[in-house]
Amino acid sequence: METKNLISIQQFCKHYNVPKAFINTLHEYELVEIIVKSDEQYLKTTQLREVEKMMRLHYDLDINFEGIDAVYNLLKQVESLQNEINKLKNRLDFYNNYQ
Template sequence: METTHLISIQQFCTHYNVPKTFINALHEYDLVEITISENENYLQTNQLNDVEKMMRLHYDLDINLEGIDAIYNLLKQVENLQSEITTLKNKLNFYKEQ
């Protein structure tokens, strides 16, 4: 399997000094996707920013995993609503110009 867009969870945890159990807990809450290849667990590189944010929420602000789950679900809803607003504004501008 191609691993160019993946980072080993072991390597990630060593670099950031976090336990693997934290990443596994995020996976249990469906906050991150873990890819398994050749008996090694990987994170996708496009998830790294989100994982770093979750680490800060958990370790710096002492927010538990349930809170992180709620926060990220609300943030996804806000992003979806913002995208929908942009789409509707574009449609409205299209009809105004005609």
């Protein structure tokens, strides 16, 4: 089975010293996607940065999972709005340069 771009949840939890229940709870809140291959659970490596952020929110700032869900979704909305602003600025610059 191909496990390129995946990291074992067991390996991740051992490396970061977090319980597997933490990842499972993030999955229950639909904050991470768990891939199952050959009875082994994996995270996509592209999710690692977000999981690390959620770990800091939970363990360093003592934010519960409902709070992590709210903060994470708000951060995604802010990022989306920033991208939209950049697109609009680029369009405006194009039209200003065109005149």
